[in-house]
Amino acid sequence: MQDYTKLDIWKAAIEIGELTYKLLQTFPKTEQYGLVSQMQRASVSISSNIAEGSSRRSKPDFIRFLEISLGSCFEIESQLILSEKIGLIKDKEQYGLLLSKLQSERKMIYNFIQRLY
Numbered sequence: 806m807q808d809y810t811k812l813d814i815w816k817a818a819i820e821i822g823e824l825t826y827k828l829l830q831t832f833p834k835t836e837q838y839g840l841v842s843q844m845q846r847a848s849v850s851i852s853s854n855i856a857e858g859s860s861r862r863s864k865p866d867f868i869r870f871l872e873i874s875l876g877s878c879f880e881i882e883s884q885l886i887l888s889e890k891i892g893l894i895k896d897k898e899q900y901g902l903l904l905s906k907l908q909s910e911r912k913m914i915y916n917f918i919q920r921l922y
Contacts, residue, residue, distance in 0.1 A: 807859040808858045809855055809859035809860075812859070812917075813856065813913060814871075814874075814899050814910065814914050814917055815855045815856060815859075815884075817853055817906065817909065817910045817913060818851040818852035818855055818874065818910060819852050819883075820906060821851060821903070821906050821907060821910060822848040822852055823853065823911060824868075824899070824902065824903045824906060825844055825845065825848035825881065825903065826845065826848070827899070828894070828896070828900070828903060829841045829844060829845060829872055831894075831896065832893050834886070834914065835858050835892070836893065839858045840884055840887070840888055840889055840893065842882060844881055844884050844885070844888075847877045847881040848877075848881055849853045850873070850874065851874045851877045851878060851881075852921040853908065854870045854871070854873045854874040854877065855871065855874050855914075857870055858871055858873075858874075859868025862922075863919050865916065868918055868921055868922075870916065871914055871917060871918050871921075874914055874916045875911060875915065875918075876898075878892075878910050878911045878914065879911070881907060882904065882908070882911075882919055883908045885900065885903060885904060885907070886904075893895065
């Protein structure tokens with residue numbers, strides 16, 4: 806069992822969650838039960854699965870949770886791109902920062918998984 810709070814991938818995931826929630830505050834109320842809800846859940850899932858996986862006794866179990874986190878990165882990235890394309894995102898700098906953080910997080914999680922094998 807690892808102290809997940811010391812993992813760079815978890816710290817980055819927390820930052821992604823924070824940035825996502827801040828961005829979603831600018832979305833219209835009509836998206837509260839659509840993209841906002843979905844993106845919030847996906848952003849929380851990244852750090853949550855890293856934390857939960859770190860509690861597992863075996864590497865294969867930990868890797869499985871890391872892969873779920875990786876999937877959540879792809880999910881929110883896709884939703885972020887869609888949100889921008891349909892005009893829900895007004896702050897392009899905030900959009901670019903979050904997109905960049907997601908892409909970096911994906912690489913970090915992937916590399917972490919490779920080190921566990």
